[in-house]
Amino acid sequence: MSQHRPTGPNGRPGGVPALPDLPEATVARLPEYLRALHHIAETGNDTISSEGLAAAAGVNSAKLRKDLSHLGSYGTRGVGYDVALLIDQIEFTLGLDQRRAVALVGVGNLGHALAGYAGFASRGFRIAALFDADQARVGEPINGLDVRHISELAEVAAAESIAIGVIATPAAAAQDVADALVAAGVTSILNFAPCVLSVPEGVDVRKVDLAIELQILSFHEHRKSALTSLPGGLAEEAVGT
Amino acid sequence: MSQHRPTGPNGRPGGVPALPDLPEATVARLPEYLRALHHIAETGNDTISSEGLAAAAGVNSAKLRKDLSHLGSYGTRGVGYDVALLIDQIEFTLGLDQRRAVALVGVGNLGHALAGYAGFASRGFRIAALFDADQARVGEPINGLDVRHISELAEVAAAESIAIGVIATPAAAAQDVADALVAAGVTSILNFAPCVLSVPEGVDVRKVDLAIELQILSFHEHRKSALTSLPGGLAEEAVGT
DNA sequence: AGGCGCTTGTGAACTCGTGCACAAATCGCG
DNA sequence: CGCGATTTGTGCACGAGTTCACAAGCGCCT
Numbered sequence: 020m021s022q023h024r025p026t027g028p029n030g031r032p033g034g035v036p037a038l039p040d041l042p043e044a045t046v047a048r049l050p051e052y053l054r055a056l057h058h059i060a061e062t063g064n065d066t067i068s069s070e071g072l073a074a075a076a077g078v079n080s081a082k083l084r085k086d087l088s089h090l091g092s093y094g095t096r097g098v099g100y101d102v103a104l105l106i107d108q109i110e111f112t113l114g115l116d117q118r119r120a121v122a123l124v125g126v127g128n129l130g131h132a133l134a135g136y137a138g139f140a141s142r143g144f145r146i147a148a149l150f151d152a153d154q155a156r157v158g159e160p161i162n163g164l165d166v167r168h169i170s171e172l173a174e175v176a177a178a179e180s181i182a183i184g185v186i187a188t189p190a191a192a193a194q195d196v197a198d199a200l201v202a203a204g205v206t207s208i209l210n211f212a213p214c215v216l217s218v219p220e221g222v223d224v225r226k227v228d229l230a231i232e233l234q235i236l237s238f239h240e241h242r243k244s245a246l247t248s249l250p251g252g253l254a255e256e257a258v259g260t
Numbered sequence: 261m262s263q264h265r266p267t268g269p270n271g272r273p274g275g276v277p278a279l280p281d282l283p284e285a286t287v288a289r290l291p292e293y294l295r296a297l298h299h300i301a302e303t304g305n306d307t308i309s310s311e312g313l314a315a316a317a318g319v320n321s322a323k324l325r326k327d328l329s330h331l332g333s334y335g336t337r338g339v340g341y342d343v344a345l346l347i348d349q350i351e352f353t354l355g356l357d358q359r360r361a362v363a364l365v366g367v368g369n370l371g372h373a374l375a376g377y378a379g380f381a382s383r384g385f386r387i388a389a390l391f392d393a394d395q396a397r398v399g400e401p402i403n404g405l406d407v408r409h410i411s412e413l414a415e416v417a418a419a420e421s422i423a424i425g426v427i428a429t430p431a432a433a434a435q436d437v438a439d440a441l442v443a444a445g446v447t448s449i450l451n452f453a454p455c456v457l458s459v460p461e462g463v464d465v466r467k468v469d470l471a472i473e474l475q476i477l478s479f480h481e482h483r484k485s486a487l488t489s490l491p492g493g494l495a496e497e498a499v500g501t
Numbered sequence: 502a503g504g505c506g507c508t509t510g511t512g513a514a515c516t517c518g519t520g521c522a523c524a525a526a527t528c529g530c531g
Numbered sequence: 532c533g534c535g536a537t538t539t540g541t542g543c544a545c546g547a548g549t550t551c552a553c554a555a556g557c558g559c560c561t
Contacts, residue, residue, distance in 0.1 A: 336508080
């Protein structure tokens, strides 16, 4: 990640973090900008215009500029943005200057794949432990880590200072796992199980449901095929992410 | 899925589909309502109030009512919604009354897991074919399906009338795969590769990036830990999905 | 038959997000 | 040194989405 911590223009003076209260929509796009910036850095470019970065991230350039302006003024008019500086700045904002430890619960079909997903390691995270409720799976080595029983969660979470948990269990087990994660001090959960989790205030939950994504696409398919039999054109652009 | 196709109140008369031009935000929530409804149906309930369904789907009840009102008037005042009728209605709207064929490209770590994910089959989709560019993987049987070489894509897509494609390849290959899918007649793509795809007008793309989800959680972690050292309380609710 | 309690459906205010369009700032060149 | 080309940062208007609050409708009980 970042070596030097720039105290750029309008940088947070006196070591007090800014906490500029970013719009949620902006936060959701920052990771995309970050990925695009890393890609641009690899091609050897030192600076990039808002137009170029916006294209690489698949967004409107005005939106990108407004998003970045929320972090502070890190561009140079007439020139563009310093790629390395912007990478550092976004990584700091996202809290990626420290490599965060993640607990993964459920090493079934999907959990297995997640445990081996290189994208986590390369983008700021370290899968610190794997858990499962099935005693038959406990002890199994996956990607250099032994699966542990869910009952050890609290102990391991404390030892590894884990604050983020990933749930990749069947829906029926997900709420129990979420409760256990919260009890172990986890305050952010990524839920792959197709169900709603209830968690105490202060705990963030994000949900990824693969079937839902397909169902949304199905709707648009349905709509498109209905349109072909109607007079109006079939103008439709890629649906927002 | 649905057996009978109800022509409910204000139902589309004369076989002309309604196409009520649903707000995109509503479309994105319908699958969640559908999942909750199936769950409620399993518990034996025939009707459900907006309050109850909203709780099961994790949303505000006013929002739920407005969403459902876009599909037409399928509730009964003083009573609630007929569960079976609503399921049929949402499935029709999402185009799930036909089981849609899906092509999965890339049977690496993640693709393997997706190929075996039971949630697709149980929620309206049929993985019709698996593809990979690596000749070493071609022929490998996964979950009852043989992996085929990507060059066969167009042929198979036509034979199986595949309109939806899933990309689970490395980012470097994703654009080529997307081009091949579009050439094969696919008009909806679910992209798991961490990159922006460019596709012609009329093709829908949805992106799922697992690392991005974690990075968004990381931001909130970062923010929470910064807040603990500040005067104000740490009030924060679960972040929107 | 009539009234009462409950629940839906929706008008209206409000918040949030987006995109245009332009002023301000910076660089390079003559 | 000044001017023009270029690009950022942002004020403003617009549109989408959310939430409140309540009228309209339905069933049940007396």
